[in-house]
Amino acid sequence: MVKTKRRPRCRWCNKHLDSQSHPDSEPLCFRVNEKKIRSRMRPRVKTLSETYLDGHLRSEFISTDMEDKLMDRQRRLALDAILGLSDNGYKVPRNVHYFMDYGFIWNQIADQKPWAVYVLVPGEDGPRRKRKRCNNLWEAVLFHRKTIEEYPNSGIVSLARAYDIPREWALKKDKLPKRFKWCPHCCTFRVFRRVNPPQQFFAMVKRPVTDEKKIAKGVLFEWIERKLWLTECQLCGHTNRSQIFRRSNQQWEVRRIRQGKHRVKPHIRSQQKKVKR
Numbered sequence: 001m002v003k004t005k006r007r008p009r010c011r012w013c014n015k016h017l018d019s020q021s022h023p024d025s026e027p028l029c030f031r032v033n034e035k036k037i038r039s040r041m042r043p044r045v046k047t048l049s050e051t052y053l054d055g056h057l058r059s060e061f062i063s064t065d066m067e068d069k070l071m072d073r074q075r076r077l078a079l080d081a082i083l084g085l086s087d088n089g090y091k092v093p094r095n096v097h098y099f100m101d102y103g104f105i106w107n108q109i110a111d112q113k114p115w116a117v118y119v120l121v122p123g124e125d126g127p128r129r130k131r132k133r134c135n136n137l138w139e140a141v142l143f144h145r146k147t148i149e150e151y152p153n154s155g156i157v158s159l160a161r162a163y164d165i166p167r168e169w170a171l172k173k174d175k176l177p178k179r180f181k182w183c184p185h186c187c188t189f190r191v192f193r194r195v196n197p198p199q200q201f202f203a204m205v206k207r208p209v210t211d212e213k214k215i216a217k218g219v220l221f222e223w224i225e226r227k228l229w230l231t232e233c234q235l236c237g238h239t240n241r242s243q244i245f246r247r248s249n250q251q252w253e254v255r256r257i258r259q260g261k262h263r264v265k266p267h268i269r270s271q272q273k274k275v276k277r
Contacts, residue, residue: 035065039065042061051066057109057111057112070109077137078136081140082096085138085142093144098163114135115139116132116159119147141156155186157236159185162242163184163244164184165249176189179191182245183233183245184244184248190235192233193231195231195232198229200228202226202228205224205228207224221251
């Protein structure tokens with residue numbers, strides 16, 4: 001009796017290594033099917049808190065089907081908050097709709113509590129900032145609905161992601177007072193004041209061109225390095241050091257294109273100029 005050798009199998013997909021449907025090597029097979037393999041090998045959990053350790057997503061659940069489940073959970077609960085919690089005279093804040101329209105990113109599931117409700121509590125030395133961190137928007141909106149009557153200045157804040165100003169609001173911000181700026185984490189216009197003690201930092205600022213020769217060439221704005229005062233949002237405490245803050249609160253160039261025009265000449269870019277300190 002002739003003994004036949006067993007055909008070797010891949011330890012990742014259990015296919016025969018010499019079959020046409022299998023890649024040339026086992027490491028390549030792992031890279032192709034990494035998400036399926038890690039999903040099959042990850043531990044099974046019963047509660048949401050078991051997927052996090054010290055407030056962060058456990059390494060066993062990274063690049064698995066658990067990420068898709070957590071992302072779908074964020075979307076589903078945000079939609080339930082918008083549709084189900086607007087009753088009894090309470091209106092869901094506008095920034096919650098903005099969060100939902102922009103979608104969610106990996107940072108908002110890697111952190112166990114990526115949202116927070118901030119409240120300004122009056123005190124002897126001035127208002128004090130307090131917050132309650134939340135796992136999803138439904139929990140944040142529910143807590144905001146309870147506190148809005150006692151603290152009208154409370155608001156929902158995104159901790160894991162900063163948002164740019166919407167295109168339709170970019171030109172309307174100039175009609176507000178100068179102290180009102182777009183807060184990337186509150187996703188609305190807030191009052192920004194200087195920190196105490198005062199601090200300064202250098203940053204590139206967009207300013208209108210005053211030179212007539214440059215204006216004749218079509219250059220409307222130029223970038224200049226300036227020393228700025230460090231300011232912070234009065235609700236959430238985020239400062240103007242953020243690049244998204246300066247990009248959202250800069251001056252905008254408007255171009256009018258005639259209807260039916262398909263080709264548009266390239267716009268002359270703003271010149272960048274650095275000033276010596």
